[in-house]
Amino acid sequence: MSQFNSGSPVGVALIGSGRMGAYHGETLARRLPGARLVAVVDPAPGTAEKLAAEWGAPAAYTDAAQAFADAAVNAVVIAAPARFHAELIVGAAQGGKAVFCEKPAALELAELDRAIDAVRAADVAFQVGFNRRFAPDWAAARALLDQGVVGTPRLLRSVTRDPGGFDPARVPADTIFNETLIHDFDTLRFLNPGAGAVEVYATADALVEPVWKDRGLLDTAVVTVKFDNGAIGIAEACFQAAYGYDVRGEVFGSAGMATMGDGRATGMVFSGATGRAIDTARSDQELLAGAYTAELAAFIDAVRTRRPALVGGEDARAALSIAKAAARSVRENRPVTIAEVAK
């Protein structure tokens, strides 16, 4: 692991500056006192330079390898497209950099295993971007679970509905499982601490863009996950909700139920001639701004204190295994065990 004084800020390189990368870059530059954005990496000519200048980062690279070789970089935040994640994790780890990687950490289990092996061998911190664990409602629910207040989980639910606006032509196969529901699979695990998924049944369809169904689009899905403690989880997703971005959770246990996610833009309520009206959040960055900052803060803290990250490689692997089983379940229209996909 690269050397740095635990009292000084952690030097971070941002890799990828798309929608989510830009948000993380802003956070590293302006919202996290313990981090210092020291490099921006983007392959598009000029992009990294422009952002580095805007954020006051001393270095701009077009190749991630340059960041891996930069001594000022203690850690990387990977927000490149998912298909590059595993390779970037391996490279960063081999360069001795701590790694925060957006979800999914990889698109195939074999790649993910290679990445996990690399961070283990390098003994660097590794955290995956399962941000919902850092959202206040979810963290509060987990605290109740840990205190025993909810009892043993019996039924769980996790919902993700995006506000729409996607281009069906650019959605890779299984995106709804690998990139959207992977949050919900992790959330079900987070809300059922210590339990493991054993079998998955999924059903999915193209209900938002039905004409794209023949080309393999799945934009709406329901996944049932059986856990080894008997609990049954339901993960639901849809790529378009008329009312904005909708993220909710529920854990029902032997002693009670916690529900998460109210989707309100603010607590202001207007009562008028047509009744009562409440604004709803329209984007993930509006709804989850705090969680996006908190997950990076936790990562920086793990790097500084050399304590393990709160969401690591095993969590990434468990969620990806459920995603793989779900995709196969849809194709074969039968329940699929985790053992079948996660040898």
Next chain:
Amino acid sequence: MSQFNSGSPVGVALIGSGRMGAYHGETLARRLPGARLVAVVDPAPGTAEKLAAEWGAPAAYTDAAQAFADAAVNAVVIAAPARFHAELIVGAAQGGKAVFCEKPAALELAELDRAIDAVRAADVAFQVGFNRRFAPDWAAARALLDQGVVGTPRLLRSVTRDPGGFDPARVPADTIFNETLIHDFDTLRFLNPGAGAVEVYATADALVEPVWKDRGLLDTAVVTVKFDNGAIGIAEACFQAAYGYDVRGEVFGSAGMATMGDGRATGMVFSGATGRAIDTARSDQELLAGAYTAELAAFIDAVRTRRPALVGGEDARAALSIAKAAARSVRENRPVTIAEVAK
């Protein structure tokens, strides 16, 4: 008191069949097994006959005195205009009938005292239509107060906003105090058990129909009520709310706060392109249907069991005293003590 077997239904005459009277008539005829509607009284030719036929009541009268003399009548429900209340209470009591009277039981304290004396002399049950005490939220809050869960009240609030549609030309002076806020004055007392009002400051205006202000209309008012236990109550009213009928309460005590009244038409919530929408109740009879039935059920029960009514003459007097003090406070723009008005 007229004789009747406590096992048989209580024979009730309805006096007055306007908006509220019609609702009570329907309740007596169809919603209350222990009551039997035996007479309808209305001075308008043919009205009582028509309603009696519709409700299966055996008798129809144009003069309340006929009901007071009818042996089948054990009790009366008075829903005539407020200016006739006191006289009708006296007549009913002298006829030996138990009396339920819509609020306000009288428009002047002297009249009310005469009515109270009459029911006492006749030893008949007497209940005033302060229905909010019978609404589930308010009853639940009072139960918490009685259990000590709220602690000693410090601040109280009671709100009444009507849905509008009133005719400013037909609103008698001080209606907002005598007929609307009288509910809130009673509610403040109900939520501050055992305490008495000592001083009142009120401010009021014609904000809904400003052109009528010169003719004495007051359609919006705020009244501060100081109680002898130090608690301060606020009663608010307006004759027109764009979103329907709005009745709310709040009691803040040393150990916590209870709030009452959410105004929703149902628990169904719709989230759509403009955000989240909830229907609001549009009328008192929609919002308080249960309370209107419950208050008559309690009255019938008091008659059958010969136990005192839950809201009696003293409550009517206390609320009317606050109303009188509030009206004077507005005229003289100064705090007015209850002692000044309620000698």
Next chain:
Amino acid sequence: MSQFNSGSPVGVALIGSGRMGAYHGETLARRLPGARLVAVVDPAPGTAEKLAAEWGAPAAYTDAAQAFADAAVNAVVIAAPARFHAELIVGAAQGGKAVFCEKPAALELAELDRAIDAVRAADVAFQVGFNRRFAPDWAAARALLDQGVVGTPRLLRSVTRDPGGFDPARVPADTIFNETLIHDFDTLRFLNPGAGAVEVYATADALVEPVWKDRGLLDTAVVTVKFDNGAIGIAEACFQAAYGYDVRGEVFGSAGMATMGDGRATGMVFSGATGRAIDTARSDQELLAGAYTAELAAFIDAVRTRRPALVGGEDARAALSIAKAAARSVRENRPVTIAEVAK
């Protein structure tokens, strides 16, 4: 169909006076002006007599056939154990009585078909006790669907959680599907108007009483239902919720989402040293009192007006088909088509 004047009350015989039967008897005797309870049937010696006396019903029988032969009986309300339903429906229909039957109308599809044939042949009104359709939240959601406000349904959810206290030894096999989730199966259909279920996947377990699992108890279940319009429904049930009786619904469509069921006992909210507290409903009769009355009112109205009942034989059959498919899906751990069970 038995003759009666549409202006006079409908004479009703109550068949079965257990928990739900007693509630319906009370409603028929005291809450529904258009109905007259004319007979009570219960096989236990003395039970019918006692209740008939309490409710003022002129006749008490130990055999339903006596009610079917009673000319004062225009209609029956069947609340006997489910295994007797089909036979009672047939008998009542053959006696020319209109039939309201508690859900499930039968435990087997063949029996149900016989019952449906009988009511058709007799041309009598037939309504099944799917009360949730009459609960205000659900009725309001359906109204939005009918107005097109929700758009085309994509994802649906219906939840039933009982407050517990059941005796595992007395729960027949598949009760969670046939008697509990059958409400949710009907609700999913109610919230997806015009669509038909095509395939079901169910998973279930004994999580409340795990020691009874070997004896076939299933007390917790999740059922995924695919509809022919592409919508995916989720029905969830558990026999024990620590917080009381929990009934909720959700329909998410192309234009928005309606949610139903807030489970609050009243709208009163208490804020105290431990935070904010809201009482939850503890029983179905507390939460659904209005729906229980409304469904009987609708039935009486259908009888009087000779219009078809709002929830009839086809609805009973569709819900039972889903229940049958769900039970088989659990046994065989595979998706089961409706066509397989509902030949």
Next chain:
Amino acid sequence: MSQFNSGSPVGVALIGSGRMGAYHGETLARRLPGARLVAVVDPAPGTAEKLAAEWGAPAAYTDAAQAFADAAVNAVVIAAPARFHAELIVGAAQGGKAVFCEKPAALELAELDRAIDAVRAADVAFQVGFNRRFAPDWAAARALLDQGVVGTPRLLRSVTRDPGGFDPARVPADTIFNETLIHDFDTLRFLNPGAGAVEVYATADALVEPVWKDRGLLDTAVVTVKFDNGAIGIAEACFQAAYGYDVRGEVFGSAGMATMGDGRATGMVFSGATGRAIDTARSDQELLAGAYTAELAAFIDAVRTRRPALVGGEDARAALSIAKAAARSVRENRPVTIAEVAK
């Protein structure tokens, strides 16, 4: 006004490092990219040095005059005790520094006028710490007002309840008006744009600590404020709420009502054996963290852009005038006009 390049960060000196000062210092050092904390001022020996080191501020002073003379200081944030505010504002303005001052900007109107004159003469930005204007619920309500959605305000309410733990011996006279309710007086004005207060009636008592009443403590108060557009405002405060920190608002206008402040700690809801439970916010810094940052961000922005601050000297004066009238109203138990106190 001191010179600085609008592209470079605004150099800020923090004056006073108590509870609120420490929070502002943290914000300036770590949460606001456009600000740079360049000096900390605290009269207690060693305090400024310690905090300056922690926050990386280059200068630490025991005398504010040193900051006023420091060329690196473009602006000051005053969080010293209220009795020093006016004098500090004058000093800062004379030094050419922009001024953010915690509320109240002064304890007497004459002092405040002197401060306002000084900032005007120096032509520096001046903002007062009325943070509620920057809280999301309140900002959203004001947006609706500005769009005309609420119509003309008729009734307004603003509530502040502190979580308690105060020392009655250290509460100066009229603190509840000058330091607590001054937020609510400003909020009433904020929710009634363009209107001016004309008359005030206040009632107050020592209900939390009744034994201190004789020594002049007022810990609970209700203030009615009449505005020149006819609207009636109610401001309420109490120094101790069992359930935490409670800040709410309501504006009821001709076209509808906006309500603000739900007091929840998170959106997580737990339903258990005792019903439903929601955590409430326990401190202002928990509930208003975002508003505290947003008000400083707005100030920094005003300094950089040389646009007027959103809450300036006139707002401070208007709120203090209401506070003065309220205090006199309590002493004289009569309505007091603003004209009487704010010559």
